[in-house]
Amino acid sequence: MKIDRLVSIIMILLERKKISAPELAKMFEVNLRTIYRDIDTINQAGIPIITYRGANGGIGIMEEYKIEKKLFTLSDITELLIGLKSIYSTMSNQELLNTMAKLKGLVPKDELQQVEKKTNRIKIDHTPWFGNERIQLNLKKIKTAINENRSISFKYFDRLGQKSERKIEPYRLVLKNSSWYIQGYCTLREDFRIFEVSNMSSLKVLEETFIPREFDYDSQDIYFRTDRKTITLKLLIHESLLDIMIEFCGKDNITLYKDDKYIVYFPFVEDDYFYNMILRFGDKCECLEPENVRVEIIERIEKLLSIYKKLPK
DNA sequence: CCCGTTTCGGGCTCGTGAGA
DNA sequence: TCTCACGAGCCCGAAACGGG
Numbered sequence: 345m346k347i348d349r350l351v352s353i354i355m356i357l358l359e360r361k362k363i364s365a366p367e368l369a370k371m372f373e374v375n376l377r378t379i380y381r382d383i384d385t386i387n388q389a390g391i392p393i394i395t396y397r398g399a400n401g402g403i404g405i406m407e408e409y410k411i412e413k414k415l416f417t418l419s420d421i422t423e424l425l426i427g428l429k430s431i432y433s434t435m436s437n438q439e440l441l442n443t444m445a446k447l448k449g450l451v452p453k454d455e456l457q458q459v460e461k462k463t464n465r466i467k468i469d470h471t472p473w474f475g476n477e478r479i480q481l482n483l484k485k486i487k488t489a490i491n492e493n494r495s496i497s498f499k500y501f502d503r504l505g506q507k508s509e510r511k512i513e514p515y516r517l518v519l520k521n522s523s524w525y526i527q528g529y530c531t532l533r534e535d536f537r538i539f540e541v542s543n544m545s546s547l548k549v550l551e552e553t554f555i556p557r558e559f560d561y562d563s564q565d566i567y568f569r570t571d572r573k574t575i576t577l578k579l580l581i582h583e584s585l586l587d588i589m590i591e592f593c594g595k596d597n598i599t600l601y602k603d604d605k606y607i608v609y610f611p612f613v614e615d616d617y618f619y620n621m622i623l624r625f626g627d628k629c630e631c632l633e634p635e636n637v638r639v640e641i642i643e644r645i646e647k648l649l650s651i652y653k654k655l656p657k
Numbered sequence: 658c659c660c661g662t663t664t665c666g667g668g669c670t671c672g673t674g675a676g677a
Numbered sequence: 678t679c680t681c682a683c684g685a686g687c688c689c690g691a692a693a694c695g696g697g
Contacts, residue, residue: 364684378665380686402684663694672685677678 350382354391356449357405364402371445418455421447422462430468479524482547483517486526489549490514493556496528498547500539508532510539513554517541523617529557577610577622578633585628612637619644 356363356371365383369376383393383403394404424447432440451459489496497511512528515536519525524541536559581589583604590598597609612618614637622631622641631638 366684376684377667377686381664383685659697661694661696663692665690665692667690668688670685670687673683675680675682677680 350386352446352449353379353382354386354405355446357386357393357403358449363404368403418451418459421451422459425459425463426466426468429463479541482541482544483524485547485549486514486517486541490517493553495531495550495552495554496547497550498539498544500545501543511550512537512539513557515556515559527559529554529559573613575612575614575634575637577608577612577631577637579608579610579622580630580632581606581608581625582628585625607632614640 353368356368365376365379368379368382386393391405425444428440428444428447432444448456448459486496488494493513495511495513497509500508500510502508509532511531512526513531514526514528516527517524518527518538526539526541527536528539529535530537579589580601583606586598586606589606589608589610593608593610599607601607612622619641622629623644631641
């Protein structure tokens with residue numbers, strides 16, 4: 345933590361002529377006194393620090409000591425900041441804040457506002473609409489476990505709603521369609537499995553460590569490495585869904601049926617996520633084939649209806 | 658669990674520069 | 678030249694951490 349802050353401060357000082365201690369304290373969310381101690385440490389490490397007292401004072405590094413560090417163009421830094429901000433939206437931590445501070449430190453002060461403006465023009469937000477504190481906490485634990493090769497245990501509700509106790513060796517976190525998944529070796533199933541983080545509870549990072557197994561980090565689509573078989577649905581949709589369908593399965597899988605109706609061949613995995621997606625389209629979308637999916641959709645609608653049509657007590 | 662060390666924060670003083 | 682605002686720096690104590 346401290347070493348990260350020290351490196352960040354050096355990067356900032358290298359770029360700026362001077363910066364005040366309170367500004368640094370605010371930036372790193374620490375006490376002013378802590379910044380002075382950091383400056384002292386940096387000084388003792390042999391980096392010549394100059395302090396300017398009085399109004400418009402501040403802290404700086406001797407000009408002669410500054411090195412050429414124009415590795416990144418302003419455009420590079422803007423792109424990196426946009427990317428980091430999007431990660432920060434789902435995985436906020438101090439390390440990321442420090443990295444962003446370092447990058448901002450590379451921007452000359454008179455151009456900082458312009459870079460921030462550009463960075464703010466694009467917002468990639470993967471967070472769900474409603475609170476995700478529990479998921480954040482779990483993500484933090486999983487990240488620690490992955491970094492330290494430590495197994496994790498948790499209670500899990502699978503896509504069929506069945507509860508089980510699991511112990512896995514975690515390998516990778518995946519963010520897909522606003523949901524976090526973890527890929528790991530399940531000791532119960534003795535194979536690699538994927539678990540949705542939001543379906544986990546009582547997650548614990550265990551003391552025991554594991555020796556990493558062969559794991560294909562190059563696999564792009566998490567569904568291809570699971571037991572979830574992709575099938576194709578034949579959907580009859582209203583033209584109002586055309587845009588979203590083109591986005592999801594491409595123009596080639598869509599043909600005009602008649603009037604404002606289209607036939608869509610839709611890639612589908614038989615789980616809650618995909619069934620909910622189909623149901624979300626409401627009366628603008630009908631599943632024609634295969635029969636078993638059609639039946640399952642009908643059952644889900646009837647189940648829903650039974651709740652709403654329940655007689656008052 | 659204890660004790661020494663490290664890290665951090667609060668409160669204060671001192672130094673500097675701008676403006677009246 | 679004096680005053681005021683701002684910022685650096687010092688002292689001390691609390692909390693956290695780590696080793697025995």
